[in-house]
Amino acid sequence: MEKINYQKELEKILSRFPAEGKKPSLLLHACCGPCSSYVIEYLSGIFDITIYYYNPNIHPEEEYLRRLEELKKFLAVFPDSLKNKVKLVIDGYDPEDFFSATNVRTEVELQKEPERGERCRRCYALRMSRSWDYACKNGFDWFTTTLTISPHKDSQMLNEIGISLEKQKPAGVKTCFLLSDFKKKNGYLRSTRLSLEYGLWRQEYCGCVFSMQNSMQSNKMEEKVPEGEK
Structure with a gap:
């Protein structure tokens, strides 16, 4: 099956919008400041953006709060977010939402999965569904995610x-x-440069306790590999 180029599909959609006039509203689900940076820069001239922070997967709570504070810090200083009056909505934090949606306690094999597997799919679906519901109930024209x-x-x-x-x-x-694939056209690279420019802290793992454990295990294995064999 031919893979869809979602970046090209996004560009087709954006090309239909008038160059001037009232901006359509966009609810943008976001997981952190660094991932939001380029997306805000890219879309804020086209949409009236509201960021929706719903991430019950993030572990521990201190990590969740730190990512949220970095996002707030960035929005308060980034010219595009200030000029375009980007808003922030913060949903509740209940890790049980994540555990229930992914069913990792019963399907324990999902705990060891690498990123991009079924555990991640269920986590994406949880966060996107909640954000989508908010977008629909509040009359947004569009919805997407920074993920x-x-x-x-x-x-x-x-x-x-x-x-x-x-x-x-x-x-x-x-x-x-x-539709989106924000990493394309150097989007991810641009986000790393914006993070450096604005001193944004970048997290070391995706978010959940299992991604944290898998990341720690991977780092330990790397440390054991002799320098000449890396």
Whole structure:
């Protein structure tokens, strides 16, 4: 099956918008400041952006709060977010949402999965569904997520979840899902440069306790490899 270039699909959608006039509203699910940086820069001239921070997967709570504070710090100083009055909505933090949605306590094999597996798919679906519901209930024109900017995330999986959500929307709801692959066209590289420019702290693992454990294990194994064999 031919892979879809979601960046090109995004560009087709954006080309339909008028150059001037009222901006359509966009609810942008975000996991942190660094991942939001380039996406805000890229889209804030086109959309009236509201960031939605819902990430019950992040472990521990101190990590969750630190990522949130970095996002707030960035929004307060980044010219594009200030000029375009980017708003921030913070949803509740209950890790049980993550454990229930992924069912990792029963399906224990999911705990050891590398990133991009079924555990991640269920986590994406949880966060995107909650964000989508908020977008629909509050009359946003569009919804998308910053998650596709990460080279470690499965963009096809993320877009398929978004497409599925849009297909199931009730009659009368105007919200549409915005296809994306923000890592393309050096989007990820730009996000790393913006992080350096604005002194943003970049996390060392995806977010959940299992990604943290897997990352720690991987780092330990790397340390054991003799220098000449790396």
